[in-house]
Structure formats: structure tokens, C-alpha cells
Amino acid sequence: MLLSVSDLAVARGGVTVLEGMTFGVAAGQALILRGPNGAGKTTLLRTLAGLQPAVAGAVSVPPEAMAYAAHADGIKAVLTVAENLEFWAAVHGTRGIGAALEAMDLVGLRNRRGAHLSAGQKRRLGLARLLVTGRPVWLLDEPTVSLDVASVALFAGVVRGHLAGGGAALIATHVDLGLGEAVVLDLSAFKARAAAGTGAFDEAFG
Numbered sequence: 001m002l003l004s005v006s007d008l009a010v011a012r013g014g015v016t017v018l019e020g021m022t023f024g025v026a027a028g029q030a031l032i033l034r035g036p037n038g039a040g041k042t043t044l045l046r047t048l049a050g051l052q053p054a055v056a057g058a059v060s061v062p063p064e065a066m067a068y069a070a071h072a073d074g075i076k077a078v079l080t081v082a083e084n085l086e087f088w089a090a091v092h093g094t095r096g097i098g099a100a101l102e103a104m105d106l107v108g109l110r111n112r113r114g115a116h117l118s119a120g121q122k123r124r125l126g127l128a129r130l131l132v133t134g135r136p137v138w139l140l141d142e143p144t145v146s147l148d149v150a151s152v153a154l155f156a157g158v159v160r161g162h163l164a165g166g167g168a169a170l171i172a173t174h175v176d177l178g179l180g181e182a183v184v185l186d187l188s189a190f191k192a193r194a195a196a197g198t199g200a201f202d203e204a205f206g
């Protein structure tokens with residue numbers, strides 16, 4: 001397994017929302033996270049990314065092995081598309097942004113400032129960032145929001161390429177990315193008892 005999670009519990013706002021999560025993701029595999037709004041998909045991804053501590057349990061690889069694409073793209077408005085990617089490449093100690101520019105159809109936009117990109121273009125740049133991290137496990141939170149049909153297909157190809165290269169991905173998505181080999185993890189099975197009756201889960205699971 002490229003990533004193994006055992007008996008993991010995660011919390012939001014001081015309330016444990018998911019517990020007893022044990023699963024693995026193999027090299028070349030995508031795991032699709034399912035669950036209604038508020039189920040805890042973002043909370044799980046943020047915990048794996050090291051942005052918040054786990055309540056309990058163990059994760060086999062450190063956050064440094066993972067690349068997280070959050071709802072916000074984290075683009076620097078004053079930098080151009082190419083400069084944003086070069087900045088991230090420098091942060092991650094990798095070289096070369098050409099493949100990332102091409103993969104997400106950003107070559108023609110390489111000199112446009114972040115502030116001047118459309119929502120979908122920003123999203124494409126945020127996803128191109130994954131490629132320059134060089135990290136094996138991708139954590140993707142609704143990655144196709146703002147993308148048009150052509151860009152969704154482009155991104156699905158990028159994910160397939162990452163998997164074919166021995167990477168893995170955990171993806172919270174309601175969109176079918178056409179990843180035939182993907183395994184679905186239904187988070188309803190891990191609803192924390194502590195969350196029942198607090199309001200945090202009532203909306204999600206009734």
C-alpha cells in the first residue's frame with residue numbers, strides 16, 4: 001500500500017466527525033470519497049495533509065508525501081501563471097514547469113497574472129501545481145469545480161497519468177472522472193457517535 005490509514009478519527013470544530021477509519025490506497029489506485037455534504041470529506045483530507053491533527057489513529061506516510069488541492073487554489077495574484085508554478089517548484093525542490101503547463105492547457109496563459117485568470121483557469125493552475133510537487137499521493141477536494149467539460153477530461157487524463165506512473169489519489173468528488181479502476185469509500189460507515197446530536201452530523205446523515 002502506498003498509503004495506509006488505521007483507526008483514524010478526525011474532528012472539526014472540536015467535534016469528532018469520523019472515527020474508526022481503516023483503509024489503504026495502493027500505487028496506481030484512486031479512492032473516491034463519498035458522503036453527503038458535511039460528512040467530513042474535507043476534514044479527512046485536511047487531516048491527511050497535515051493541516052490539522054488527527055484525534056486518534058495512524059497514517060503510514062507523512063504529510064510531506066502528499067499534495068493537497070483544496071477548494072481555494074492558493075494562487076498568488078501578482079505572479080504570472082508560469083511564476084506561480086516556478087514558485088511552487090522551488091518550494092517543493094523540483095525543476096521544470098513545462099509538463100505541468102502543457103498538461104493543464106496553460107501554455108497560452110503562461111504570462112497572465114493570477115489576478116486576471118477566470119475561475120476555471122485558476123482551477124487549472126491549482127491542479128497543474130500537483131504535477132510540480134513531485135509527490136506520490138494526491139489529495140483532491142472537489143477538483144473539478146469551475147472546470148468546463150473539456151477541462152474535466154483534461155484533468156481526468158492527468159490523474160490517470162499520475163496513477164499509471166505509480167502514484168495514488170484520494171478524491172472527494174461528485175463528478176465521474178472516468179477512472180475505471182477507482183474504489184469508492186463511503187464515509188457514512190465511519191460516522192462518529194460523538195457527532196450524533198451535536199448538529200455537526202444531523203444535517204448530513206439525519
Ligand SMILES: Nc1ncnc2c1ncn2[C@@H]1O[C@H](COP(=O)(O)OP(=O)(O)OP(=O)(O)O)[C@@H](O)[C@H]1O
Pocket residue numbers: 012013014015017035036037038039040041042043044199200201204
Ligand atoms: N469550525 C467548525 N465548527 C463546528 N463544526 C464545523 C466546523 N467546520 C466544519 N464543521 C462541521 O464539520 C462537518 C464536516 O465538514 P466537512 O467540510 O469536512 O464536510 P464535507 O464532507 O467536506 O462537506 P461538503 O461535501 O459540503 O464539502 C460538517 O457537519 C460541518 O458543518
